[in-house]
Amino acid sequence: xxxxxxxxxxxxxxxxxxxxxxxxxxxxxxxxxxxxxxxxxxxxxxxxxxxxxxxxxxxxxxxxxxxxxxxxxxxxxxxxxxxxxxxxxxxxxxxxxxxxxxxxxxxxxxxxxxxxxxxxxxxxxxxxxxxxxxxxxxxxxxxxxxxxxxxxxxxxxxxxxxxxxxxxxxxxxxxxxxxxxxxxxxxxxxxxxxxxxxxxxxxxxxxxxxxxxxxxxxxxxxxxxxxxxxxxxxxxxxxxxxxxxxxxxxxxxxxxxxxxxxxxxxxxxxxxxxxxxxxxxxxxxxxxxxxxxxxxxxxxxxxxxxxxxxxxxxxxxxxxxxxxxxxxxxxxxxxxxxxxxxxxxxxxxxxxxxxxxxxxxxxxxxxxxxxxxxxxxxxxxxxxxxxxxxxxxxxxxxxxxxxxxxxxxxxxxxxxxxxxxxxxxx
Ligand code: HEM
Numbered sequence: 001x002x003x004x005x006x007x008x009x010x011x012x013x014x015x016x017x018x019x020x021x022x023x024x025x026x027x028x029x030x031x032x033x034x035x036x037x038x039x040x041x042x043x044x045x046x047x048x049x050x051x052x053x054x055x056x057x058x059x060x061x062x063x064x065x066x067x068x069x070x071x072x073x074x075x076x077x078x079x080x081x082x083x084x085x086x087x088x089x090x091x092x093x094x095x096x097x098x099x100x101x102x103x104x105x106x107x108x109x110x111x112x113x114x115x116x117x118x119x120x121x122x123x124x125x126x127x128x129x130x131x132x133x134x135x136x137x138x139x140x141x142x143x144x145x146x147x148x149x150x151x152x153x154x155x156x157x158x159x160x161x162x163x164x165x166x167x168x169x170x171x172x173x174x175x176x177x178x179x180x181x182x183x184x185x186x187x188x189x190x191x192x193x194x195x196x197x198x199x200x201x202x203x204x205x206x207x208x209x210x211x212x213x214x215x216x217x218x219x220x221x222x223x224x225x226x227x228x229x230x231x232x233x234x235x236x237x238x239x240x241x242x243x244x245x246x247x248x249x250x251x252x253x254x255x256x257x258x259x260x261x262x263x264x265x266x267x268x269x270x271x272x273x274x275x276x277x278x279x280x281x282x283x284x285x286x287x288x289x290x291x292x293x294x295x296x297x298x299x300x301x302x303x304x305x306x307x308x309x310x311x312x313x314x315x316x317x318x319x320x321x322x323x324x325x326x327x328x329x330x331x332x333x334x335x336x337x338x339x340x341x342x343x344x345x346x347x348x349x350x351x352x353x354x355x356x357x358x359x360x361x362x363x364x365x366x367x368x369x370x371x372x373x374x375x376x377x378x379x380x381x382x383x384x385x386x387x388x389x390x391x392x393x394x395x396x397x398x399x400x401x402x403x404x405x406x407x408x409x410x411x412x413x414x415x416x417x418x419x420x421x422x423x424x425x426x
């Protein structure tokens with residue numbers, strides 16, 4: 001098969017690199033050739049089989065036994081000897097959490113810990129999210145120009161996550177460094193020099209997680225999800241194990257807020273560059289929930305996830321050996337013509353937008369999906385009401401090299417404060 005530029009598909013597969021070039025700019029577009037010509041291919045640069053079509057990705061998600069999630073938090077760039085040494089110095093022992101746990105341990109644990117995510121509990125979080133959002137907007141609404149991630153989209157999801165988990169809010173600045181390090185360590189491509197710095201930050205993050213758990217053990221009546229987890233650890237230590245509690249303490253901080261911050265940044269960028277969609281939701285806020293789904297489909301924050309075969313398997317007609325590592329690219333599945341009509345068109349009226357794979361699928365599907373959705377909805381409700389004349393500023397967008405986490409590093413927006421609707425209210 002030959003792609004548009006005359007380069008055979010096998011050559012495209014050999015060149016595939018998720019850490020630079022087209023994949024960073026637009027992962028769905030970067031794999032269009034694969035969806036059309038070679039939907040399951042081996043990437044020699046990565047050592048992974050890449051899966052790009054919607055149905056194949058869903059089939060992999062659907063079978064957590066044959067396609068184990070055990071490699072989900074592995075360092076995708078192998079650590080240097082120095083980095084391993086540094087981590088050892090911190091007694092680093094990150095292991096299974098929820099997302100990378102095999103059955104049957106995973107389901108027993110998920111069942112034991114899911115109550116906190118039930119809709120009636122989330123209801124109570126809404127006012128807090130709205131309050132935090134309003135305070136941030138109050139702080140910049142008269143300025144006319146702001147970098148939205150620093151001003152709102154980073155810290156609000158972080159505070160919401162810490163509150164939901166019950167983790168103290170006194171280390172916000174450090175947590176940003178830690179989260180970034182964990183993300184680069186797991187899904188990025190640090191240079192050998194960066195590996196050492198990242199290993200120090202990850203090691204400190206590990207120790208910090210241990211200290212927070214000790215503090216939380218003393219607060220026996222605490223209401224957060226991690227308090228609840230710690231109580232379950234005492235009640236059923238063979239299901240909610242000690243190792244799980246420590247590993248999860250570290251992983252969840254990133255899972256809960258980095259994902260949501262990036263998705264929200266992608267959402268504002270996408271809507272503001274599709275002006276009529278933005279104007280439609282300003283005029284009719286009831287369109288917001290489906291617009292959020294379409295943003296998660298078209299520009300999600302988790303663009304690829306991992307699995308590893310536990311026996312010989314067939315994906316999309318391709319035979320894979322036992323132990324094959326898979327990179328399943330949800331961003332590509334989300335723009336697969338075979339499932340979504342005019343898949344590369346952004347359309348907030350799309351009736352199957354919610355079929356997107358950004359939250360995964362099946363046994364491990366994101367437990368926090370309704371928290372993420374709620375935050376994104378509230379951001380849009382508040383911003384469209386108070387700043388309908390918002391626009392993207394002229395800027396170049398940059399993205400951190402990562403197989404999996406995606407969102408612009410910065411998002412500058414501007415508006416004319418003289419035209420703020422609330423100025424007319426007085
Ligand atoms: C799992 C994405 C927000 C907690 C996952 C998975 C993905 C994901 C792709 C793996 C799914 C699979 O293997 O099938 C996202 C995105 C978010 C988000 C895109 C925001 C837009 C959150 C939040 C929380 C959270 C806010 C918690 C407050 C979890 C947990 C799991 C998970 C606990 C593991 C579930 C399991 O393995 O059973 N998420 N997530 N996530 N997420 Fe999220």
